[in-house]
Amino acid sequence: MTRVTFSTAVLTWAAEHGRKDLPWQKNISPYRVWVSEIMLQQTQVNTVLGYFERFMQRFPDLPSLAAGELDEVLHLWTGLGYYSRARNLHKTAQLLISEYGGEFPRSIEGLAGLPGIGRSTAGAIASISMGLRAPILDGNVKRVLARYSALREYPGTSAATRQLWKLAEQLTPPAELAAAYTQAMMDLGATLCTRSKPDCDSCPLKTGCQARLLGLQDQLPVPRPKKVLPEQHTCMLLLENPEGKVLLQQRPAQGLWGGLYSLPELDNINQLPQLLHSLQLTESGRRRLPPLSHTFSHFRLHIHPWLVQAQVTGVAEVTTIPQVWYNREHPPTIGLAAPVKKLLRSQAQPRSI
Ligand code: SF4
Incomplete structure (x- = not known):
């Protein structure tokens, strides 16, 4: 034509x-x-x-x-x-x-x-x-x-x-x-x-x-060559205070989920005491939540979430990371990464551990 x-x-x-x-x-x-x-x-x-x-x-x-x-x-x-x-x-x-x-x-x-x-x-x-x-x-x-x-x-x-x-x-x-x-x-x-x-x-x-x-309409366009995505694992924490608010921290402006608010992360749940200490929180219970996965263009992230009930016991170490106690009933106007939003929603009703 x-x-x-x-x-x-x-x-x-x-x-x-x-x-x-x-x-x-x-x-x-x-x-x-x-x-x-x-x-x-x-x-x-x-x-x-x-x-x-x-x-x-x-x-x-x-x-x-x-x-x-x-x-x-x-x-x-x-x-x-x-x-x-x-x-x-x-x-x-x-x-x-x-x-x-x-x-x-x-x-x-x-x-x-x-x-x-x-x-x-x-x-x-x-x-x-x-x-x-x-x-x-x-x-x-x-x-x-x-x-x-x-x-x-x-x-x-x-x-x-x-x-x-x-x-x-x-x-x-x-x-x-x-x-x-x-x-x-x-x-x-x-x-x-x-x-x-x-x-x-x-x-x-x-x-x-x-x-x-040519009868090729179902075979074209040629699909993207398959590549095996690397897998990564992270432990995400829903640190929930007695009022049911969850601690969120802002991610650096550059990089993955840049500028969005996300949950604190650990490589391993065994590192929890150190993190709680730096945030001046004490733990009154914890529960493992169902894992979820999120696929990015360049890797697949497996998230192992934990709900941790925590109480503020002192003044946290000085940090430059902006953070907020997120009220799920009256959410503040901030950007959230999709899996974080999903986790916050899935735990919208505070439950006893
Ligand atoms: S393959 Fe697409 S462009 Fe070609 S005839 Fe079918 S619908 Fe039209």
């Missing part, structure tokens, strides 16, 4: 079948498109809907986000994962206010130079909210183009990515159609050319799609 027949087919299909009521499709602005695109990077639309609405209620525009506390941004992000996205949103908002006069740059290069904005997100912001001719290559579009061109290698390699960007560039129509086309490609990938069971019979690209013509 040529650029014209390809884009016309996609646009004609989207006019009838495309998604039209997603919250970020209303009151379109660079800010709203940016926030939605960042949320959608690693997360399904259905999950993002609630997060987006809550985020927009609290931070309706760039100045409000820039002026907000990072803790609150992380709090609204709790459960979405990949927290560097939230930290970069906050950082970029502040940068745009302080260095760019509160406006988004009106070019792909300018947008892609901002923290957390890659080439595809820049393309989505530029095309959808600014009407610029800008290709995108998010996960959905990558899948469509990998199938359309019957790409025989994993699309995550740099050579394959270059090839797909070239194709995306070739197929993107002129600026006046760019916004509708970007949205249409996203819709097609999300609703028709789905990861499993693509609905090729209903697809506007079926006559030109090489994967379909």
Whole structure:
């Protein structure tokens, strides 16, 4: 298919079948498109809907986000994962206010130079909210183009990515159609050319799609080569005071769960007395809780939680780590790592040990 027949087919299909009521499709602005695109990077639309609405209620525009506390941004992000996205949103908002006069740059290069904005997100912001001719290559579009061109290698390699960007560039129509086309490609990938069971019979690209013509649509894109994830173990402590509050400590800004509040950790439960001593706590009982696991992109973490009833007996050693006694009935506005939230919820009703 040529650029014209390809884009016309996609646009004609989207006019009838495309998604039209997603919250970020209303009151379109660079800010709203940016926030939605960042949320959608690693997360399904259905999950993002609630997060987006809550985020927009609290931070309706760039100045409000820039002026907000990072803790609150992380709090609204709790459960979405990949927290560097939230930290970069906050950082970029502040940068745009302080260095760019509160406006988004009106070019792909300018947008892609901002923290957390890659080439595809820049393309989505530029095309959808600014009407610029800008290709995108998010996960959905990558899948469509990998199938359309019957790409025989994993699309995550740099050579394959270059090839797909070239194709995306070739197929993107002129600026006046760019916004509708970007949205249409996203819709097609999300609703028709789905990861499993693509609905090729209903697809506007079926006559030109090489994967379909070769009967390979179920085998493409080539999956990521499997790698064995390293395993790590940690002992997490729910130190609960007599009021049922649980001690949380803030993690360093950089690294895993950066800036989020988490439970104190030990390599081994035998180290508990030293920790309690440094916190000036005494233990009145403990109970092992069911273990849980959490998979990160680069390792798998096995968490061995313990509920420890503890009482403050003195002034804890001076520490620079911010900490809070977390009230589960009136939770403070802080960001929590997903497994920590799960553990706090699972122990929401204080029980005797
Ligand atoms: S024909 Fe099938 S595999 Fe090809 S783009 Fe359409 S839905 Fe995807």
